[in-house]
Amino acid sequence: MLSREDNELLTRVGPGTPMGDLLRRFWFPILIADELPVPDCDPMRVRVLGEYFVAWRNTAGVLGLLDARCPHRGADLSQGMSQENGIYCPRCLWKFDVDGNILDLPMEPVDSPLWKVKAPAFKVTEYGGMIWAYLGPQDDVPDLPEFEYTRVDGDQRHVSRFLVECNYMQGVEGGLDASRVAALEKAGSMDKAEILDNEPSHTVEAKSTDYGLLIGTALDADGNVNPELQVTHWLMPFYTTAPADADGILEGVAWVPIDDESTMAFAVTYNPKRKLSKKVLDDIRLGKRVHPQLTEGTLRRSRNRENGFQERKRADGTFVPFADRFRTSFEMAIACQESMGTIVDRSQETLGPNDGAVEGARKILMTAAVDLMEGTIPVIIHKGEAYRVRSYTGETQRGTKFDEDENVRDGINAKV
Numbered sequence: 001m002l003s004r005e006d007n008e009l010l011t012r013v014g015p016g017t018p019m020g021d022l023l024r025r026f027w028f029p030i031l032i033a034d035e036l037p038v039p040d041c042d043p044m045r046v047r048v049l050g051e052y053f054v055a056w057r058n059t060a061g062v063l064g065l066l067d068a069r070c071p072h073r074g075a076d077l078s079q080g081m082s083q084e085n086g087i088y089c090p091r092c093l094w095k096f097d098v099d100g101n102i103l104d105l106p107m108e109p110v111d112s113p114l115w116k117v118k119a120p121a122f123k124v125t126e127y128g129g130m131i132w133a134y135l136g137p138q139d140d141v142p143d144l145p146e147f148e149y150t151r152v153d154g155d156q157r158h159v160s161r162f163l164v165e166c167n168y169m170q171g172v173e174g175g176l177d178a179s180r181v182a183a184l185e186k187a188g189s190m191d192k193a194e195i196l197d198n199e200p201s202h203t204v205e206a207k208s209t210d211y212g213l214l215i216g217t218a219l220d221a222d223g224n225v226n227p228e229l230q231v232t233h234w235l236m237p238f239y240t241t242a243p244a245d246a247d248g249i250l251e252g253v254a255w256v257p258i259d260d261e262s263t264m265a266f267a268v269t270y271n272p273k274r275k276l277s278k279k280v281l282d283d284i285r286l287g288k289r290v291h292p293q294l295t296e297g298t299l300r301r302s303r304n305r306e307n308g309f310q311e312r313k314r315a316d317g318t319f320v321p322f323a324d325r326f327r328t329s330f331e332m333a334i335a336c337q338e339s340m341g342t343i344v345d346r347s348q349e350t351l352g353p354n355d356g357a358v359e360g361a362r363k364i365l366m367t368a369a370v371d372l373m374e375g376t377i378p379v380i381i382h383k384g385e386a387y388r389v390r391s392y393t394g395e396t397q398r399g400t401k402f403d404e405d406e407n408v409r410d411g412i413n414a415k416v
Helices: 004-011 018-023 168-188 192-197 278-285 329-339 353-373 406-411
Strands: 028-032 044-048 051-057 063-067 081-083 086-088 102-104 123-127 130-134 157-164 202-208 212-219 228-235 239-241 250-259 262-270 392-395
Touching: 004 018, 004 168, 004 353, 018 353, 028 044, 028 051, 028 157, 028 250, 028 262, 044 250, 051 130, 063 123, 086 102, 157 168, 157 278, 157 329, 168 228, 168 239, 168 250, 168 262, 168 329, 168 353, 202 353, 212 353, 228 353, 228 406, 392 406
Parallel strands: none
Antiparallel strands: 028 130, 044 051, 051 063, 081 086, 123 130, 157 262, 202 212, 212 228, 228 239, 228 392, 239 250, 250 262
């Protein structure tokens, strides 16, 4: 459990908070690249870490990211228009370039001191099918995290985003729980309902790494049979990976805080060797992987807290168990996290031996936030190559530590 004070430290992400300052030291996705498809398309309003921004492409196709408040009187720049390499404020028609410089001041003289005004501008780039932002000190830009999916061709990956109606850390913990349940499903040939009713004996170990945690979930085996092993990752500050499947398809999620009480999840499915098959794309469309089905025209999942995660009763009036309302353990885990409320009181929880990954991620984040307050910048922000890892599935030698198994070491190294 955490004290109430530590829970506040972990969950509050707005400007000036210790965790908010830490998260701003990392690059993270804010949009899917196709949402800003062409030069001078409609700007997009983005809320992240409790603040509003405007993202846009100028006439030359260059991305810009500005504070959404016009520095004149605070009108929302995302309601303006991108034209002739600038974005216009909808109220005063002041025009700004991607660096926040004023290009035009209607009805102001050429010697007006207002020409010196700037809109706060932030680093932004297109990377791996998404648009990424860096909101920290603009004179100390970190490395982009070199995830394997960012280096494959576009037809080898699928990216999506959707709303998670709780704090980002509950999203992270849901990702870790989903990975554990999925590992048990794969290793034990069980479905999620069977696991919930009679969870098989297993062991979860979490090992500290440069990037966060290496997590091994082993299904206990009898006799001389080697345990089945699933290896996943938590990568700073809020990335999780799903277990690798038998066809070599890999997946991961970024749990990006919108504010203290809501999260934008960016989900990725990719094949490091070839383009995604029709079957995988059909599974994605049907919500069978890490891309839940959404209410049409929104980013909200069709199974959400408001509708009780959908079907509670069958046509014959019998009750539908919670696990049976979902197509994947991933979506079920998100629903469990949302059911706790927007910010769960972790002083009331009781953790078990297999919650080491959850405990480890919390500790690493809180320690890093406190260290940053004292002037120590996380080393990982300048080690983008450390993110070149992938999940692994296979046997592990009985009596061998999973992180020392040569097959595991080779299996988790990204090849692209």
